[in-house]
Amino acid sequence: MLRRSPYLVVADALRARILAGEWEVGARLPSRARLAEEYGVGRNVTQRAVDHLIVQGLLEGRAGSGTYVRVPRERLRIVRSRHGSPSLAALKERGRAGAWDAHSQVRVPAPEGIAERLAMEPGDLCVHTHYEFLADGQPVQLSESWEPMAITGGTPIVLPEKGPLAGKGVVERMRSIGVDIETVVELPRPARANREQANLLGISFGDLVLQIERTIYDTEGRPVETADIVIPDVRREVAYEFGVDRP
Incomplete structure (x- = not known):
């Protein structure tokens, strides 16, 4: 059986926590370093996980500030x-x-x-x-x-x-x-x-x-x-x- 990439596992876990309301819309996520420590992975893994959720439109990065839960936009x-x-x-x-x-x-x-x-x-x-x-x-x-x-x-x-x-x-x-x-x-x-x-x-x-x-x-x-x-x-x-x- 193929093993999922670690960054996708972390991305799924973060997505579940966001959808469960742990972080509300507009809330700032913990730093990459803190997430890496929490999930027992390298910072590059959490970086890829966060980038994955940014591409999917769930998060947004703000230069010099951090990563935030994105406000949903009407299509x-x-x-x-x-x-x-x-x-x-x-x-x-x-x-x-x-x-x-x-x-x-x-x-x-x-x-x-x-x-x-x-x-x-x-x-x-x-x-x-x-x-x-x-x-x-x-x-x-x-x-x-x-x-x-x-x-x-x-x-x-x-x-x-x-x-x-x-x-x-x-x-x-x-x-x-x-x-x-x-x-x-x-x-x-x-x-x-x-x-x-x-x-x-x-x-x-x-x-x-x-x-x-x-x-x-x-x-x-x-x-x-x-x-x-x-x-x-x-x-x-x-x-x-x-x-x-x-x-």
């Missing part, structure tokens, strides 16, 4: 819909978010991975936009968007959040310059929040997030925008809606 739903126009789905998402901040940079050379997704050469110029979406004053989604300047350069829509169609979404903006959108492809993958994402989203380093790689194509199959979307699992769950074509 709300984001619906990513394919009914009708994709631009309407984007607007629905923004409506749920309530508000967003955006910062764009022009003439940014495309990194190799982004260039491949946009069917362009590495170093070709793009508009790079960083988004932070808020709901009830809390950050709920991040997005990094790339649009080829070969398509939007010299047009009124070169900056997604400025100009006559600011905030209208990719579909409506592209249509205004004669580019019709036909397909949106999204590749969702589970991941762990890096330090920058955790700081921006107000979650803990290593928390579960959903990363969505989205690319939008016109009627000729040309990619016109690609984005990396990050949604914190502790705050949001994602549901996909698809329309069914009737005969």
Whole structure:
């Protein structure tokens, strides 16, 4: 019979004590050294056990202060819909978010991975936009968007959040310059929040997030925008809606 790793045994014991109410929400746990002595293990074992519970969302670490029982967060739903126009789905998402901040940079050379997704050469110029979406004053989604300047350069829509169609979404903006959108492809993958994402989203380093790689194509199959979307699992769950074509 396989023996469980010592850190998982300690993590299970700590979880049971927390759920039993030994430490209330917001309470500070004993130090790693004290826990190690209590369970008869090395400090590295208790460190891994605590980190495991932080990743699971039961605990949170506070720099220079210690480890605390985390306040539970309500998980709300984001619906990513394919009914009708994709631009309407984007607007629905923004409506749920309530508000967003955006910062764009022009003439940014495309990194190799982004260039491949946009069917362009590495170093070709793009508009790079960083988004932070808020709901009830809390950050709920991040997005990094790339649009080829070969398509939007010299047009009124070169900056997604400025100009006559600011905030209208990719579909409506592209249509205004004669580019019709036909397909949106999204590749969702589970991941762990890096330090920058955790700081921006107000979650803990290593928390579960959903990363969505989205690319939008016109009627000729040309990619016109690609984005990396990050949604914190502790705050949001994602549901996909698809329309069914009737005969």
